[in-house]
Amino acid sequence: MKAARLIKQGNDLTIADVEFSQPKGKQVLVKVRSAGVCHSDVHYKNGKWGEYTPESLGFSRPSLPLTLGHEIAGTIEEIGDDVMGLTPNQPVAVNPWEGEGQCYYCSIGEEQMCDNPQRLGINIDGGYAEYVLVPDSRYLKLIKHLSYDDAAVLTCSGVTTYRAIKEIGIAPDKKFLIVGSGGGLGTMALKIGKVLGIGELIGVDINDKAIEATKEAGADFGINAMSENVEKEVMDITDGHGVDGIIDLSSSQKTLDVYPKLLSKLGTYIMVGQFGAQLNMNAVTAVRKAIRFKGTYTGNHKDFVEVIDLAENKHIKPNVKYVGNLEKVNEALKNLEDLKVSGRQVVRP
Ligand SMILES: [Zn+2]
């Protein structure tokens, strides 16, 4: 089968012909119908997070070659002998945030934090391929109305933003600021926030096209940080209180230096982006305002199941851009590197 593989960090992915294994035990072989192209793939490909290397951040490099691609939807091709309740040809979304099932974090249901992670397209071969071998059938969810493209991007941008919103707290009287609101994660955060009934959603991004996407995704306000004074706009909208929650999808130096000041008392700042910046805030300010800073990394299996159901039931439509077949994956990654993308690109292997 064809797969887009990372052979050497820093280089483009190579389209290679690789063997696929027959599923054994609880494994399932899935035919990939759609694979989302995520900004974190740019980091994995380059082996860099801003100026930082994996070693300096305290995590290991993947063993190569590796098939990237962690946002996967497709149909069941073949099941292992111990798989119950699934049959070939069923449409599925794949939860890529898999653990080995044995460590403390797996035991408390936070498999995405596993000590020995088995994340598809990150630690083990992923979905930029015609087929992907899923280690355990429990990580599959049958889909009903969702398209393969929509289901694929929900497995990462949906899960991540849904969990980030839960970390702040779902409440109808809260005002949230979404930083980087016009991208794949941003538009998803807005759509999910809307159906969950978050009081007011403010998006901030850096060009008119992204602001257009922000408003289309349901934001109550869209602020262009290049042409408007974000601090003044946010304080006007919130009557000088600031926002209850900020989801920073970039977490770049520019955003971390400015946006924490826009939190209200008891506010929560969620860092999602991995651009390699430092958080600088006077602890007295943090204490006196009783504000919280949290990093979140994707979500657990419960978050995955909930967000897929939410999207099915509430007809959440991710902002998806089809870019072509597997051969187009390097072009899609380059678009992300050049910050030329609004919405989420997908390839169909
Ligand atoms: Zn992703």
Ligand SMILES: [Zn+2]
């Ligand atoms: Zn584990």
